[in-house]
Amino acid sequence: MAKPQAEQSVFWLGSFTALTFIVAIVATGIAPSVNPHLNGNFSDEDHYHASYQYVNGQLVQVSSAKIDDSKPVFGYTLLQERGRLVYQREGCVYCHSQQIRPLASEMLRYRIGSSVAPSSDEREYIYDQPHFLGTKRNGPDLDRVGGKYSDDWQYSHLYNPAQMVPGSIMPAFTWLFVNKNPADPSSVPIPTIDARALVAYLQTLGAGREVYDPALNGGKGGWRPWLKLQDAVTNQTMSEDTVHRAKVPIIVPGGSTASSSVMYQ
Amino acid sequence: MAVQEIMQMPTPAPPDKIHHSDEAAKWFLSVALFSLVVFGTFGLITAIKFVVPSFFAYISWMSWPRIRPAHVQGVIFGWLIPVAYSMFFYMIPRLCGTPLYSEKLGKISCVIWTIGVFIGTLSLLNPAGGDHAAGTLNLWLMTKGKEYEDYDVVSNVFLTAGVLLVAINTFRTIANRRYRQIYVALWYAMATVMWTALVYVIGNWPGQAIESTFGIPAAFSGTNDANVNWFYGHSVVGLVATPGAIALAYYFIPKSANAPLYSHKLSIIGFWTLGAIYFWNGAHHLIYGPIPYWLQTIATIFSFLLFIPVTAAVVNFLGTVRGEWHQLRYNVPLKFFVSGVIMYFLVSSQGSFMALRQVSGTVHFTDHTIGHSHLALFGFATMFSYGSILYAAPRMWRRPLYSEGIAEWSFWLSLIGVIIYVISMTISGFYQGILWENYNISFIDTVRAMVPFWHARAGGGAMMVIGMVLMAYNIYKTATSPAPADEVKPLSTGAANLAQAN
Numbered sequence: 001m002a003k004p005q006a007e008q009s010v011f012w013l014g015s016f017t018a019l020t021f022i023v024a025i026v027a028t029g030i031a032p033s034v035n036p037h038l039n040g041n042f043s044d045e046d047h048y049h050a051s052y053q054y055v056n057g058q059l060v061q062v063s064s065a066k067i068d069d070s071k072p073v074f075g076y077t078l079l080q081e082r083g084r085l086v087y088q089r090e091g092c093v094y095c096h097s098q099q100i101r102p103l104a105s106e107m108l109r110y111r112i113g114s115s116v117a118p119s120s121d122e123r124e125y126i127y128d129q130p131h132f133l134g135t136k137r138n139g140p141d142l143d144r145v146g147g148k149y150s151d152d153w154q155y156s157h158l159y160n161p162a163q164m165v166p167g168s169i170m171p172a173f174t175w176l177f178v179n180k181n182p183a184d185p186s187s188v189p190i191p192t193i194d195a196r197a198l199v200a201y202l203q204t205l206g207a208g209r210e211v212y213d214p215a216l217n218g219g220k221g222g223w224r225p226w227l228k229l230q231d232a233v234t235n236q237t238m239s240e241d242t243v244h245r246a247k248v249p250i251i252v253p254g255g256s257t258a259s260s261s262v263m264y265q
Numbered sequence: 266m267a268v269q270e271i272m273q274m275p276t277p278a279p280p281d282k283i284h285h286s287d288e289a290a291k292w293f294l295s296v297a298l299f300s301l302v303v304f305g306t307f308g309l310i311t312a313i314k315f316v317v318p319s320f321f322a323y324i325s326w327m328s329w330p331r332i333r334p335a336h337v338q339g340v341i342f343g344w345l346i347p348v349a350y351s352m353f354f355y356m357i358p359r360l361c362g363t364p365l366y367s368e369k370l371g372k373i374s375c376v377i378w379t380i381g382v383f384i385g386t387l388s389l390l391n392p393a394g395g396d397h398a399a400g401t402l403n404l405w406l407m408t409k410g411k412e413y414e415d416y417d418v419v420s421n422v423f424l425t426a427g428v429l430l431v432a433i434n435t436f437r438t439i440a441n442r443r444y445r446q447i448y449v450a451l452w453y454a455m456a457t458v459m460w461t462a463l464v465y466v467i468g469n470w471p472g473q474a475i476e477s478t479f480g481i482p483a484a485f486s487g488t489n490d491a492n493v494n495w496f497y498g499h500s501v502v503g504l505v506a507t508p509g510a511i512a513l514a515y516y517f518i519p520k521s522a523n524a525p526l527y528s529h530k531l532s533i534i535g536f537w538t539l540g541a542i543y544f545w546n547g548a549h550h551l552i553y554g555p556i557p558y559w560l561q562t563i564a565t566i567f568s569f570l571l572f573i574p575v576t577a578a579v580v581n582f583l584g585t586v587r588g589e590w591h592q593l594r595y596n597v598p599l600k601f602f603v604s605g606v607i608m609y610f611l612v613s614s615q616g617s618f619m620a621l622r623q624v625s626g627t628v629h630f631t632d633h634t635i636g637h638s639h640l641a642l643f644g645f646a647t648m649f650s651y652g653s654i655l656y657a658a659p660r661m662w663r664r665p666l667y668s669e670g671i672a673e674w675s676f677w678l679s680l681i682g683v684i685i686y687v688i689s690m691t692i693s694g695f696y697q698g699i700l701w702e703n704y705n706i707s708f709i710d711t712v713r714a715m716v717p718f719w720h721a722r723a724g725g726g727a728m729m730v731i732g733m734v735l736m737a738y739n740i741y742k743t744a745t746s747p748a749p750a751d752e753v754k755p756l757s758t759g760a761a762n763l764a765q766a767n
Binding site: 122192 | 325328329391393402404407452467476485537712
């Protein structure tokens with residue numbers, strides 16, 4: 001055999017195998033990132049930004065997606081950004097996805113009241129680093145969970161998911177709470193800054209997403225938040241949706257119970 | 266190329282000319298078996314937690330979402346990659362007719378790699394300490410929060426250094442070879458370390474940590490981040506675990522069956538198509554997701570093209586064993602290989618179909634994926650590794666295998682365990698996916714419907730873990746039992762192979 005083949009030379013074999021990698025990363029890794037939707041500078045399409053947030057049960061429009069331009073906080077406040085870190089550390093992403101696929105069953109499953117969940121759009125995620133798209137739904141998708149429950153419900157659920165949803169396999173994140181006085185049966189667990197940050201972040205999920213409503217502006221059409229105000233919970237009431245959400249009192253270590261609304265300050 | 270040349274290929278250096286000390290291979294094998302038991306047990310804990318959520322609850326570092334990534338990362342970086350390196354360091358010198366470039370370098374790379382895995386596991390468990398009652402939020406020390414690249418930055422540095430040292434050792438040994446022709450197992454070994462180094466750096470780029478510490482843009486975000494994440498995540502399975510295991514199969518199947526390789530041409534086709542196709546599959550983890558449609562379509566097409574390298578390898582392996590089926594009665598390494606080959610074909614075909622939009626629409630996000638990944642990394646890669654170490658360990662330590670009976674037990678426990686595991690997860694995945702399509706069934710009801718399957722899964726998983734413990738015990742006893750007086754004793758199953766074992 002006169003001509004040396006790649007399989008006979010360490011150099012050529014190594015080079016060709018490296019080439020397979022380079023070609024693929026350029027085509028499927030670099031090329032898709034050259035995408036005008038993903039550069040974070042929209043002019044007329046501002047409605048995709050996280051420009052709405054639920055504050056005390058009210059839908060508040062915040063001026064710009066970048067809430068503090070001096071700091072690159074990816075469209076989140078510092079508290080919410082910390083919440084993302086807690087989400088990352090606690091590994092919520094291994095059980096919860098954050099993407100609504102464009103399937104009718106999915107958009108209806110994650111509806112809230114009469115608000116049908118719009119499927120996810122790449123522009124929603126531009127400030128997410130790291131991404132939390134997820135690949136496994138041991139629990140439901142969370143992409144549209146902002147405004148679905150009160151902060152109260154979220155704390156009670158994080159502290160002991162099974163008390164809110166019997167049969168839940170979600171772990172109890174008790175270490176996100178402190179009990180100042182465990183000996184005193186009337187003392188209730190108080191969420192730490194981590195838990196507060198986490199819930200603040202959860203409440204942003206889906207909050208900035210708008211849908212086109214032809215009935216708006218006297219029939220001329222316009223954009224509105226996907227979650228109608230009447231469907232969003234307020235901070236004061238516990239939400240009870242169609243599923244088995246039970247209004248159960250918080251179980252306090254030590255045997256006593258307390259109402260969830262006094263659970264945190 | 267010349268037929269005679271091909272015929273000569275699998276024949277390594279004449280026996281007894283070179284004394285291979287196999288020190289580095291032994292070190293890597295010990296680390297691998299230790300990790301196998303530890304991280305396999307982690308997996309069992311996660312399976313039990315699904316059935317009994319209060320099992321070890323209320324302890325932050327024992328919670329399900331912290332044990333789970335430690336299990337996944339642990340079995341890949343603690344078990345599959347070290348065992349592949351160990352077997353590389355066993356077979357490369359024998360195939361090249363030359364000693365390993367540096368046993369010392371091999372041992373150093375093993376220590377560095379082990380430290381990396383240890384630090385990484387610690388970062389995922391993130392045990393509480395000091396001011397951080399619930400674990401640290403320091404981005405350099407905590408999980409990166411993306412599947413398959415979860416290990417923290419510090420551990421990434423160690424693992425990158427480890428793989429680079431292994432690459433130097435591999436390439437230098439092969440460059441020193443005594444035969445011009447490079448046998449196919451060596452192509453795969455070289456490609457494995459090369460691809461590992463390349464994708465590892467891309468996938469684990471610490472963009473988030475740099476960005477938050479220095480305030481300079483350094484990372485992809487959003488869907489780009491997800492896309493690169495899955496480019497890497499799929500490559501870890503397809504271009505690190507798969508070629509590693511196939512490299513072993515190309516050496517150890519002909520060896521343990523004592524039969525020549527079926528076809529050289531098929532191995533060329535299989536090798537180059539694997540490299541050309543596998544990298545393009547990442548986006549099939551995001552079918553229907555918020556990434557460009559064309560990217561999803563490309564991933565689906567390439568997932569089907571994967572039938573080419575898979576069929577080439579499978580036909581080649583089964584063709585090698587043809588006429589030797591009677592050996593399956595007593596040859597334990599061959600049992601592992603043949604069942605592994607079949608599961609390799611099953612899992613790859615399953616994967617191609619899962620990349621179809623219609624199928625993905627139902628089974629994505631369900632347990633189906635979990636069954637698929639265990640069929641791949643246990644049914645295929647781990648079974649291949651088991652077969653290899655059963656063949657190689659007695660020859661490395663130059664004494665008979667401690668117990669053929671224990672080896673049989675670990676085979677049957679592993680095989681039946683993984684079959685129970687995969688079947689229960691596959692059915693439960695379809696079942697839950699179909700339940701989800703009816704949006705009037707509440708989510709928690711679809712969770713409750715899975716409980717019987719999760720019991721089956723925990724049972725199958727327990728069998729797999731017992732098989733792991735037996736395997737580790739068997740090799741441990743083999744290594745520590747007193748050496749036989751005369752070195753030329755029947756070593757392992759297929760005693761006839763001994764003559765060419767050198």
